[in-house]
Amino acid sequence: MLESAEQMSVDAGPLSGYRIIDLTSYVSGPFATMLLADQGAEVIKIEEPNxxxxxxxxxxxxxxLAAPFLTNNRNKLSVALDLKRPEALEVVYRLVETADVFVQNFRPGVADRLGxxxxxxRGKNKNxxxxxxSGFxxxxxxxxxxxxxxxxxxxxxxxxxxxGSRDRPELVRTVMADKVTAQYAAQGITAALLARERGKGGQHVEVPMLDATLAWIxxxxxxxxxxxxxENVVRAARVAELDLIFATQDGHIMVASVSDAEFVAFAEGLGQPELAQDGRFRTIQGRLTHWKALADIIRKELVKHKTDYWDARFAEADAVSAPVNSREQVxxxxxxxxxxxxxxxxxSAAGTIRQPRHPIRFSATPADSARSEAPVLGEHTKAILQALDLSDGEIEQITG
Known part of the structure; x- marks a missing residue:
């Protein structure tokens, strides 16, 4: 069982002491603020009550409780507020007065209409x-x-x-653009906080998903x-377009070589050291130009043995390879x-949960992915409103 919100300690993380008001949903915003929450920031997630x-x-x-929500919203506090009600909007303003960061991922114009x-x-908190x-x-x-x-x-x-070589385009089968945007947003937030510490004051940080995706690819x-x-010059195959996964006798393996020395090691592991002397394959440019011929040779050889056999051979030769794991094998x-x-x-509600730890390992200010579980909707509404010195009657008026 993780610590409850009341027991949460954020003293260790590098963002300890910063407060973030999170008015985002789905992935791009919540993933970004989850990263910052792991790093010690206090993240107050504001949601529609119903x-x-x-x-x-x-x-x-x-x-x-959906698995994506549990991962993207750990270490956060949930406050349920209907922003169409003036008294609820006033609560947001009071929270903003105490906050360092405010994050929203509405379509352009929606945040203004909501107030x-x-x-x-900025009028409530100049810093x-x-x-x-946003999308675009x-x-x-x-x-x-x-x-x-x-x-x-x-x-x-x-x-x-x-x-690639398929007949039709295909999307990456994970929400790549959302998560890439989230990572840029998290980095942008910490950069803006650093600039503020250096006297630059508050600022508006815009992170369009299309911009982030193009920068990434x-x-x-x-x-x-x-x-x-x-742009229209016919070139050799791009590295990003190469299909580096090949069938083995019992599964699949990924093999690659960038440098010429790595290709020598690969050819040795494949049991065909003469490939490294073949004029078509001696350089990276040659291997890209003649990729189809090289891939055919690799394909015919790798299917002769099991994945473990090849992975051990390539490891011994210090070549680049990896078994292609199923998600269960990961x-x-x-x-x-x-x-x-x-x-x-x-x-407390969903039983035993498995998640990845925060991927950045700080030696002096460790991140903590397991400080608190993702909150139930509105779980911390009363506690947060009480911290604003609102009476029980006022709280009832706001939430009732």
């Missing part, structure tokens, strides 16, 4: 870091569209990039669009176990 965050009910669930736009909240996460930013032909991860993957070229996924004027992988990447805890 429904809450849609992610509460989305995906694999137990006891009406929580940047200009209004506030106000964060707007505040302007442009798509700005007002309803946006989910799949929309941004499609517009941003991810679907086409995933096509560009270095390797858009290489042939980097040199202006040469949990049991010896490296995952040795590194203690995953942990389990007893959730």
């Amino acid at each position: 429904t809450g965050d849609f992610l509460r009910y989305s995906g694999t669930s137990r006891e009406n 929580v736009g940047e200009a209004v909240l 506030l870091i106000y964060v707007s996460i 930013g505040p302007s442009g032909p798509y700005a007002a569209r309803r946006v989910y991860d799949s929309v941004v993957q499609s517009v941003g070229g991810i679907g086409h990039l995933q096509k 560009w270095p390797d996924g858009m290489t042939d669009l980097t040199f202006v004027g040469d 949990v049991a992988d010896p490296q995952v176990i040795e590194s203690e990447i995953l942990f389990e805890y007893q959730h």
